[in-house]
Amino acid sequence: MHASIVTIGDEILIGQIIDTNSAYLAKELDKLGFQVDEILTISDKSEEIKKALANCVGKRDLVILTGGLGPTKDDVTKKVFCEFFDDVLVENSKVLEHVTVLLESIFKKPISDINKQQALVPSTSTVLFNTVGTAPGMLMQKENTTFVSFPGVPFEMKTIFEEELVPYIKKHFQGVFNVHKTIITYGIGESLLAEYLAEWEDRMPPNIKLAYLPSPGKVRLRLSTRGSDRELLLKEIDNQVSLIPEKVLPYIRAYEDIDFPEIVIKELQNRNKTISFAESCTGGRFAVLFNALPGSSAYFKGGIICYATESKVSILGVNPETIQQHSVVSEEVAMEMALQSRLKFKSDYAIATTGNAGPSKGDSDVEVGTVYIGIATPSRIFAKKYELGQPREKVINSAIAKGLELIYNEILKK
Amino acid sequence: MHASIVTIGDEILIGQIIDTNSAYLAKELDKLGFQVDEILTISDKSEEIKKALANCVGKRDLVILTGGLGPTKDDVTKKVFCEFFDDVLVENSKVLEHVTVLLESIFKKPISDINKQQALVPSTSTVLFNTVGTAPGMLMQKENTTFVSFPGVPFEMKTIFEEELVPYIKKHFQGVFNVHKTIITYGIGESLLAEYLAEWEDRMPPNIKLAYLPSPGKVRLRLSTRGSDRELLLKEIDNQVSLIPEKVLPYIRAYEDIDFPEIVIKELQNRNKTISFAESCTGGRFAVLFNALPGSSAYFKGGIICYATESKVSILGVNPETIQQHSVVSEEVAMEMALQSRLKFKSDYAIATTGNAGPSKGDSDVEVGTVYIGIATPSRIFAKKYELGQPREKVINSAIAKGLELIYNEILKK
Numbered sequence: 001m002h003a004s005i006v007t008i009g010d011e012i013l014i015g016q017i018i019d020t021n022s023a024y025l026a027k028e029l030d031k032l033g034f035q036v037d038e039i040l041t042i043s044d045k046s047e048e049i050k051k052a053l054a055n056c057v058g059k060r061d062l063v064i065l066t067g068g069l070g071p072t073k074d075d076v077t078k079k080v081f082c083e084f085f086d087d088v089l090v091e092n093s094k095v096l097e098h099v100t101v102l103l104e105s106i107f108k109k110p111i112s113d114i115n116k117q118q119a120l121v122p123s124t125s126t127v128l129f130n131t132v133g134t135a136p137g138m139l140m141q142k143e144n145t146t147f148v149s150f151p152g153v154p155f156e157m158k159t160i161f162e163e164e165l166v167p168y169i170k171k172h173f174q175g176v177f178n179v180h181k182t183i184i185t186y187g188i189g190e191s192l193l194a195e196y197l198a199e200w201e202d203r204m205p206p207n208i209k210l211a212y213l214p215s216p217g218k219v220r221l222r223l224s225t226r227g228s229d230r231e232l233l234l235k236e237i238d239n240q241v242s243l244i245p246e247k248v249l250p251y252i253r254a255y256e257d258i259d260f261p262e263i264v265i266k267e268l269q270n271r272n273k274t275i276s277f278a279e280s281c282t283g284g285r286f287a288v289l290f291n292a293l294p295g296s297s298a299y300f301k302g303g304i305i306c307y308a309t310e311s312k313v314s315i316l317g318v319n320p321e322t323i324q325q326h327s328v329v330s331e332e333v334a335m336e337m338a339l340q341s342r343l344k345f346k347s348d349y350a351i352a353t354t355g356n357a358g359p360s361k362g363d364s365d366v367e368v369g370t371v372y373i374g375i376a377t378p379s380r381i382f383a384k385k386y387e388l389g390q391p392r393e394k395v396i397n398s399a400i401a402k403g404l405e406l407i408y409n410e411i412l413k414k
Numbered sequence: 415m416h417a418s419i420v421t422i423g424d425e426i427l428i429g430q431i432i433d434t435n436s437a438y439l440a441k442e443l444d445k446l447g448f449q450v451d452e453i454l455t456i457s458d459k460s461e462e463i464k465k466a467l468a469n470c471v472g473k474r475d476l477v478i479l480t481g482g483l484g485p486t487k488d489d490v491t492k493k494v495f496c497e498f499f500d501d502v503l504v505e506n507s508k509v510l511e512h513v514t515v516l517l518e519s520i521f522k523k524p525i526s527d528i529n530k531q532q533a534l535v536p537s538t539s540t541v542l543f544n545t546v547g548t549a550p551g552m553l554m555q556k557e558n559t560t561f562v563s564f565p566g567v568p569f570e571m572k573t574i575f576e577e578e579l580v581p582y583i584k585k586h587f588q589g590v591f592n593v594h595k596t597i598i599t600y601g602i603g604e605s606l607l608a609e610y611l612a613e614w615e616d617r618m619p620p621n622i623k624l625a626y627l628p629s630p631g632k633v634r635l636r637l638s639t640r641g642s643d644r645e646l647l648l649k650e651i652d653n654q655v656s657l658i659p660e661k662v663l664p665y666i667r668a669y670e671d672i673d674f675p676e677i678v679i680k681e682l683q684n685r686n687k688t689i690s691f692a693e694s695c696t697g698g699r700f701a702v703l704f705n706a707l708p709g710s711s712a713y714f715k716g717g718i719i720c721y722a723t724e725s726k727v728s729i730l731g732v733n734p735e736t737i738q739q740h741s742v743v744s745e746e747v748a749m750e751m752a753l754q755s756r757l758k759f760k761s762d763y764a765i766a767t768t769g770n771a772g773p774s775k776g777d778s779d780v781e782v783g784t785v786y787i788g789i790a791t792p793s794r795i796f797a798k799k800y801e802l803g804q805p806r807e808k809v810i811n812s813a814i815a816k817g818l819e820l821i822y823n824e825i826l827k828k
Contacts (some may be wrong), residue, residue, distance in 0.1 A: 019432075037462075039433075103605075106603075194528055211424060213425055283706075291698070301725065304719070315759070360709070
């Protein structure tokens, strides 16, 4: 079961937007057992689209196109479908009724001719109904290749995919499974990890594929396999994971593809503990990470973003003398911020940040890139100093990574 | 000047990561005058990579590949380069020295054989030095097509691109410019906008291309053109923009490609005004949006994230009787939260949110998706109720859009 994803849109080719639709489709097609061979972005020119369709005929089982279905002149996908499949556009009465009801309820006036065109579809296409927008999806076939066209607006594309295409796929395609297992390591470089794993990797069964995914401070290991017996595949992968050499184990933080905040959250949940934040240079990003998931009120108590020195005193309750004596970017202030956050929010743990993310100097004389991270726990308070360089984005991201590392180690101690 | 971007990596084909490298490269190549014809993601199999290279020879001026350059066995790009260009790998002494110094300073021990392999490059390649990592970039040529290979780690790729490839491009490619102008409209649907603009669009010179980029609540219009006389292109685009029919003007919020938070920030800056936030269900996201840019301390005063009802009283200073009488998710509480934020942070404006983003009910009995947004300004305080549906992510994003709309209108009044 081979698939291709084709995105139509000049906005991606000039870098105006990031293509998140393809990532969504790739993940969902993988879950459904497809092997996605390529993801392609092309211009909204008829010839380019036709060439892409022609390249896939007979070679892929499923081709999903997104984009180019709007009511405006720059959207050409439907015209191209008609030429490629030698078909003509006809009005679909169900779609027309839906578009009419939807738009007249919003705009309180009869719909325009431009909008009526949304109900035109190739005569031999299967309409994939769009309950949340006006442009329907379409499904057509040629030489054993199924072509599907979706609108490019992400939530419309996702809705049609889930409501219409997934049931179709489950009925018409079946039998192959992709199984992946991701292992998260921290604190070991890719090369050293590869050295430690060399023998293990050599002995791995040929149907299991190993990939290294490095990012700053972290390497993800992914084991992948595909086949028809899902249970057997899972067992084979688990067996391989159980053979990982002992010296690698201390670096493993999770046996699933989750980010560090989620790893910390799991440890808080396991212990029924709570956390709060007093953030200066990280500006609320710790808080956002810790309340992103449903149910976060069980472990996330809140946060204070005290950018200005004044609010560190008036709202958070830092002693102004501490600031005067040690400066606002200092170990002492970071410790007091963490303590005050823990007390004010009545949380078990607290993380505080004070520093200068740059590019220019702020309320303090410290160098750009200097950040103090304060940690308060039920048993102690401390702070550490970091020089995180530049640019601003890197300073903020590194400060978050360091803070997570510090609090993770404290939580594990209990 | 035609270009292709090829990303090598199974992690993108299975949807494990979003391809942000291509968006970066597309934007930068566009700035340098290239027309990016396609962005392609393929598997790290030798045949696939070779096929992609072969498809571009003679057809593109520049092809950039990212990924597949690490020290581990799943990285095959260099081997493929040698086969495709009929070349052999040789050790580059400058790269070896750099890798040795870099890794020995981190790990305090002699580097391994695996790491030494990072210094191997095809003998006829031009090395693009990687000052921030171990895998160098490489540049090779075949039939007037320049092929460049970069490591996939984003900050390494960006560094090599800026430090090594941009100077190379400026020296060897030249003379063509892409000019884009993006106009942001809010509060008008794509179809109606297209109707209003139909005549204007028909009269547009053929060398200017118009695109509609719709997203919830907003449509971006992009005018694009390319040619050799940059000044003339800019003038032509500006002239076209000046001809936009009058009835569209009230919907235009910006004549550049910026997001709504930035539009609001500009209005604050123009008036020397400040803002603060008291966030419950939005969990700090307003604050993060308003302190993302350098220099934000001039207009961003801070925020309190009071998730639990208790902290709305103890930290923010909401009157507990208001909560008892009207419930914690109510117009009255939203107004008091906004007022308290404005007073505590001494800001000119404040936005407050209290609601239930779901999926389950919280401290209040209100329906999932109900959000009150409170606004405090120098002259008034008010709150509005919204029913934002589900899922959680949509509730939070819509609440932010509504809050920006409310505060924008208040700021403009002054």
